[in-house]
Amino acid sequence: MSDSSTRRPAVGVRDVAALARVSPTTVSNALSGNRPVSSSTRERVVWAVEQLGYRPNISAQNLRGRRTGLIGVAVPEIDVPYFAELIRHVVDASRQRGYTVLIDQTEGRLEAERFVLNGMNPGMVDGILFSPLSVDRTECETRRDRTPLVLLGERVSGHGVDHVAIDNVAAAADATNHLIRRGCHRIAAIGYQESHGGGTAPQRTQGYRTALRAADLTFDPVLVRHTDRYHRRDGEQAMMELLDSSGDPDAVFCYSDLLALGAIHALHDRGLRVPEDVAVIGIDDIDEGRYSTPTLTTVAPDKVAIANAAVELLFDQIAGTAQAPRQVVAPHTVEVRRSA
């Protein structure tokens, strides 16, 4: 019917200016408050703006001012609860500063992560929050693009780029120690991964081993299970394998809450009780764990602190007031519930 979609009215400053009988510059100043404008003029301008339903064109502002008001957040998977919850806090923190968040889902693909390191699309975002998986540290540090970047969840030992993360070694040790104090002797670990990318697995393995050693428990490779991903199904599968092996664990430390919930599912399937037969602890403190059966004992990273710190570091970079690359270690606590 109406051909309205092809023709865009595109009311701009010029139209407003004409209606208000002032110059475009004055309209701009009146709206931005960038320079003083007499109140009578301002009234005419806002009146004209409302008449015409004028809204400034963001792309033009971006082009002129080199600021988009957008920050990109790149995570492997949006629908992993930990990331979803983290993103929520990032969105909140960003909105407080007048920024909108753009989501990129890498699924851990190297190509997608390289795209992120290159600033996504130039001029599209003012800065990037990035939770890497495949890409390794040196690649993060040697990138050519100058878009402000803050790494999330990465290991804290490097020095080239801003970071925010919990102390993963300590977190894993805390989790393992909790199981030890509970009286467990055969403590399995689910989520082990070779040190290939930006993942946190190696540090968690280290914390696990350190805690075992400190308690004079022997490290049994049979009890350490690799998983490709950190989903429920991976935890379920690893737990199955663990039960089918001769490991005979009385506790499991899972590298994520989803793994833990999958493991609990497998244990129920096999008719084993949690925590009586096998205790389970995770990491992430996702909301789901507060309502699962049994409720999930977990290591809780302070997600609000992580999000706030990351956004703050990023805005320091954007504002140009950034110091030398900083590493923020966010606090974590052990949330004791029923599963361990």
Place this chain on the structure above:
Amino acid sequence: MSDSSTRRPAVGVRDVAALARVSPTTVSNALSGNRPVSSSTRERVVWAVEQLGYRPNISAQNLRGRRTGLIGVAVPEIDVPYFAELIRHVVDASRQRGYTVLIDQTEGRLEAERFVLNGMNPGMVDGILFSPLSVDRTECETRRDRTPLVLLGERVSGHGVDHVAIDNVAAAADATNHLIRRGCHRIAAIGYQESHGGGTAPQRTQGYRTALRAADLTFDPVLVRHTDRYHRRDGEQAMMELLDSSGDPDAVFCYSDLLALGAIHALHDRGLRVPEDVAVIGIDDIDEGRYSTPTLTTVAPDKVAIANAAVELLFDQIAGTAQAPRQVVAPHTVEVRRSA
């Protein structure tokens, strides 16, 4: 140290053109393929591009071409699993078409939803996928902004705007009928809401009542519990109230999976067995329900179909090939697991 953050090199077409000894226009054509360019020239251009690390400025392209390559997705809460999973599919579908997704979290705030209806920031997104909560239908239809818009999860009876949703009345009836076939007589409903906004609650209530009537079961208002939100804690609380009342239900139809999981949690707390003492069914088919204890019987909307249909409708509008406003009804199925 380096003051590099303040000075941006900002390599543009002009620089590439100079190095390749051609005009900016030719560079543009060579890269976009918009018009033919001799292969020798193209080679020089791509060489120059790589030399300089040139990446076209998105804002400038947007300004020139009135296309941002961005679509906005506005949902109440990102970290509600149903939305997180849906967004994931939307992101996938959008990427296939070369689009990036911008997230807006309204938290159901009227003000935030009005902002969405007004096209967010003009020129910032090419189109919007919107899952409304507070804003009502007429407000969606009378908006001034011309940004392409597709509504998600809204009721399908209206005609002013493109929609994608499951048949919520039928879905609720299917859920209720499943409980009835199971032999339940005292079927409660959790998630009831007055018809105030864009929510789907009224239709689900209607489906619930229809199914009861068809089975000659009496509708007992005591068994219908209102909740403000659809979170686990709301389901838990409502279930508690239900158990404290004299309703004595033998089954519960929850308007979302999170409500159902909260309800199950409450039932466990009270020492009741699911489904033996009280059967529970939800809607959403979130991944969590496949691993909960017991696994969750639920009505499964085809999220992939919803996402694809929504993106397709939106792109039809963006391309200007849109017909009269269309309503797409996505399929749903009952996923029978252990909880009912």
Place this chain on the structure above:
DNA sequence: AACGCTGTGTACAACGTTACACATTGCCCG
């Protein structure tokens, strides 16, 4: 009375890109 300041408004240019109209060449064909 001349000076300079403040307060207000304007014209112009530029951000980086691409559509458009035009210019140039070579070559086929009548």
Place this chain on the structure above:
DNA sequence: CGGGCAATGTGTAACGTTGTACACAGCGTT
């Protein structure tokens, strides 16, 4: 051999906004 067409390249003008430099009035100060 000249007209015309295809193939390729270029200059110009926008897209809509805002920073900068400038204009000009009013007014207090020396």
